[in-house]
Amino acid sequence: MSSWVLFRFKSARDATRITFDGTGITVFELKRDIILKNQLGDGKDFDLRIFDAGTNEEYNDDTAIVPRASSVIGQRVPTTRPGYGKAARYVSGRVPVQSRRNERPSASSASNPNDFAAMNNAKTEEEKMALIAGGGGQWQKQQEAMSLAKRVAFQKPGGAPRPGGSEGGPPPQGYICYRCQQKGHYIRDCPTNGDPNFVPKPQLKKTTGIPRSFLEKIDKNEILEEDENGKPKGYMVDGEGNRVRVKTDTATWEKEQARQKASAAKKEAAEEADKELKERGLECDLDQRMFEVPTKTSCCQKTYCYNCIDEALVNNDLVCPNCGTENVLIDDLLPDNEMALKIKAYREEKAAQAK
Known part of the structure; x- marks a missing residue:
């Protein structure tokens, strides 16, 4: 499996x-890969x-080893003489043979400058295999040193370490374990780890954008109702982890x-x-409403x-829309006075009932 360094x-x-x-890469090879x-x-x-992204210490020894999963920051510096850049x-x-400094633990414990020179001078495949086999002791020393290394909290480039991450302290307020959906511990410290019969619970949705006055807390032991997809139905988690x-x-x-x-x-x-x-009979057939200024056609x-x-x-x-007679003039339309009286009586009746 390939190792990596963040740059x-x-x-x-x-x-x-x-x-x-x-398990590590030399500063020389790292700079070459960065340039390419x-x-x-x-x-x-x-x-x-x-x-180094954590300590801001410069890697100025090309034979030093940068451990895998490290994070480094690069800087391009203009040369004083054009065309004579050290990069x-x-x-x-051209790999350097002699080390410039041996203060860094990674350079002294993980590699030997003479090993690089010997590997470069090896001509046959047998010689290279012999050098690799002879480096088994150095590999064991490196593994032992890595096993005794202090745990470091995960940190994004330019960000702050996670609270409680390096010393195993309590998680921040509102943190919910992604395995058991309970607060008070990280997922790596979940008491259900190692339990083969435990089924991880689905992740709850956060209450982002919902006012607190609209929410009510529920008992942590209450059985969550699930929908057809197995997700919690109507349950969420607030900013405090409740x-x-x-x-x-x-x-x-x-x-x-x-x-x-x-x-x-x-x-x-x-209706x-x-x-x-x-x-x-007070409804007009054209607009389905009570007659307004009732008028009769001259034909029918x-x-x-x-x-x-x-x-x-x-x-x-x-x-005519009723009988189909043609050339019915608008001037020949007649007022329907009888219907007007009926409408007036109807309105007076409804006004009396409303009192």
């Missing part, structure tokens, strides 16, 4: 992975410096029910009124609203 320039926000085989992967050219116009030797592949659900808004519900009942009653009353108009004496019959004759080439 980014100081001015960049996202880091890229430099992959390699083994970022297509920085032949390296004659700049010098490349890399720093060119990383592109050409399981909550949305309150039933009784007042709004009753108000909505009253509004719907009033609307239904109003609609029913309107009854339309039915009564139709039974009394059919009563309509004045505006309705006027528009109907204009749009249908003066053809």
Whole structure:
């Protein structure tokens, strides 16, 4: 399985992975891979410096070993003389034989500069295999050193360490274990780890954007109702890590029910009124409403609203909508006084009933 080192320039926000085989990579090889992967050219116009992202200490020894899963920051420095950039030797592949400094633990404990020189001078495959076999003791020393290393909290480039991550302290307020959906511990410290019969619970949705006054807490031991997909139905987790659900808004519900009942009653009353108009013969056949300025046609004496019959004759080439008579002139329309009296009596009746 390939190992990797996270790298980014100081001015960049996202880091890229430099992959390699083994438990570490030399500073020389790391700089060469950085130049090639970022297509920085032949390296004659700049010098490349890399720093540890956690301690900000510079890797100025090309034979030093950068452990895998490390995070480094790079910086390109202009050269004082154009065409004489020190980064060119990383592109050409001239590996240094002597170490410049041995203060870094990774350089002294993980590698020997003479090993690189011997490997470069080996001509046959047998010689290289012999060198690799002879490095078994050095591999054991490196494994022992890594086993005694202090645990370091995960930290994004430029970010702060996670609270309680390095010393195993309590998680921050509101943290929910992704395995058992309980607060108070990280998933790595979940008491259900190692339990073959435990089934991880589905992750709860957060209450982002919902006012606290709309929520109510529920008992952590309450069995969560699940939908057909196995996800919690109507349950969420707030910013403090408590399981909550949305309150039933009784007042709004009753108000909505009253509004719907009033609307239904109003609609029913309107239907009854339309039915009564139709039974009394006070409804116009064109707009299905009570006559407004009742007017009769001269051909068949059919009563309509004045505006309705006027528009109907204009749009249908003066053809009567009832009997089909042609050339019915608007000037020949007659007022229906009898229907007007009926409408007046109907309105007076309804006004009396409303009192």
